[in-house]
Amino acid sequence: MHISSGLEYSGPVGRIRGTYELPVGYVDVLATIFLCVCYADSSLLGIVSGERYVWFAVDIAALLTVLARLSRFHDCLIANPWLTAWPVLAMVSALWSLTPAVSFYHGLQLLMTIVAGYVFQLYFGRSRLLRILFCALVAAQILSVLSELVLHRSAMDGGNAWFGIYTHKNVLGSMMALSALCAACLFMDGWKRPITGASFIGSLVILYLSHSTTAQVATFVGLSPLIVFAIWQRGTLFTGFVIGLTIALGSVALVYVVVHSDAISQQFLSDVGKDRTLSGRTLLWQFAADQFWREPWFGIGYKAYWESSSTPFSYLQFVIGQKLWFFHNNFYDVAVAFGAVGLIFFGLGLAACFKRACVSALNGRSYSDALPLSFCFYLAVSINLENALFQNHSFSQFLLAALIPVTVKQIRSGVDRSLDYNYPSST
Template sequence: MSHSVWNSSITYKTGLWRRLEWVAVSVCLFINSGAVFQLLMMYPDEILDDMERAKMRLLKIPIYLLTLIFLAPHVRQLALVAVRNLPFIMLIVLSAVSTLWSVNGSVTLRRSVSLLMATLLAMLITARFTPRQQVMLFGGTFGLCTILSLLLALTAPAMAFAPGESELRGIFTHKNVFGWIACYTAVFAVAMLRDPSPVVRKLGWTLFATGFTGIVLSQSATSLLGGIFAIISGFALQTVARRDGASRLVTQLVLFQVIAIVVMVLTFNLQVLLETLGRDPTLTGRTELWAAVDPWIGDKLLFGYGYAAFWTESNPAVAQIWDAIGWDAPGAHSSYRDLMLNFGLVGATLFCIVLIQAIRKGTVLLTTEPNEGWLWCLLIIGTSMLSGLSETIMLDQDDVLFPTAVMTIAFRYAELTAGLPRHRRVAIAAA
């Protein structure tokens, strides 16, 4: 990597302040993950009432304060990250503006503020940590969460497992949440295995074993698919990165064809696959939920119902959906459906632009600088897209991973091509 290019816009302080920065961001990520505190609030009655939920929201205050404190000295870098991520920033602005037509304006306003603060934390990580440092930051935090969950299973199984259940939830409130934290641990481990440092690679093997142990114990089918996806994608992306010219183009075409075939097979044979694996072919009621949600998406197709406002009790549509499916779904269990409910076609179009640009530029960076940690960004974007089929993760008000991956790619790509003549920028983009 050309360190002079990256560091031309980012000045890294050394000493105590820099160490505090690492600790502060790690603490923010740990709290944002939903670890420990929610479980303590709901244990042992397994219920989170409104008062306890209000207390949980107070935990966001230290995250907000730490984010603002450590961003304050780097306003210029913050502005650079924002300018180089205009489509994504427009999505964040849209979440706040949607208060004007939201079916629950107060909820939209509150949660759009949370989304903004999560984005600012992602900006801080983008501006202050290189991709390789981000691998250590996220991998270490999620790895710690996974290790603590496994230790809790050994020391306090009554808390680590939901009553009457065999699936491990660890230090989280639900096995699917722990499953995805373990999956992310495995994803970052895959990225570490490609690092040039032998020490980092050894740590990667440890985290890989830890992450997959967590995935298996959680018994979460979607996180298992995510872990397998990370392994296959990591190998495929590295294969593309090692080639050049016509050979790289052929490899990319073959890879895209394989992905298209796999997607078609899964789409048309998902029910058979789930039954073969002994899983619920309705995805634990999700297919019934989606059938009930889809007509409501069409009712406000252009701008949606306002950010995070649809799934509130003040919205009459929710009561009808709950009556139809027989349970109180907290969301659509689909990032793409909730995206349409939040923003409609306008937001979905912006999101597609963000996604396409991130994948294209991320692939260029991986091929241009294969040893600088770019693999994790592409793996997280791909894993988020996969998880978005059955979970609402992307553009959640607590999500930091996805915006960090997207903004880091755009930020560095702009650095890489800054000041170059047009024919050189085209050559890099076509690499």
């Protein structure tokens, strides 16, 4: 069996009987606009909760596309059952949830978020989607800089952290982290290097100005697979030398960290401007742990903790001093909502996606093939300090379904190359 990105089916190659497909350029522009504004602060335009309308339009478009391509969408469901099982579990949790209607409704939205990701991959293919995503994030960079220069949005926050066109510094940081990953892949593949190189530098500058520590750490962790991939491309002899040198230096570093762990942790937290509670996260996690042990097997239902009057939600917000709607840790959120059963489903889904990403990187010929693995490394940080996954209308959840290979087919060698665009060299 060969794991492919769906390029053998992707794009409006021809008309499907009974349906009408928009011209390629028009669809690309619409996709770029969606990826740029789906998390933007619509209040800048005087619109309340504008992102809901954007996601609703995408959900409808995805549903219509699925109805037109049922066989191809069925391939996605069969090939990646554990990822698809997440929204199913969320909807089924309505049977025992403290807030059944909320759990089912948000579970349905989670399903449509993943379905939209599948549709984007089947329609565009990963390489074409990467370039669309890159253009969207470049637009987000430009608009964010303009919003700060014109509206001075950073002045609204006491710490002078940039928000850009988004509602929070962490959202801007996560978008710039993804922008850096996309730009790095395209730059190393030789695609329009003056533009991708400038975008990479711009992403890092805005990332720094956002003061989002989580996004900064996630960016450099996410870039590490691309460095390994670059070494791998140099040949086995050079790779073996680098691996040996890394193991030797890593062993020395590990011994040093073990001996001086306490001093290192204090210095690191001081350098990134955090305290030992990680800005209150450890206290937040204690609330989550207490709730988990009350219902350890099946939890209290998807999103029920934040909507039910039977939970200490109001007291938590009072103690933390913030209006929170998640535990800043995906594992705790899943554990509270679904108990141990949910953690098993969550872990299996992550493992399946990571396996596909590794296969894509090892069998790939370009740095773009390593992007899914790079994205997985980025998520390894995000899911431990934010709520990137298992979240309805989450950008990271959408990208997980869109970037990770989800279609399994027996295809001839070279099909992907014949149907996808080649990167023109720009040196």
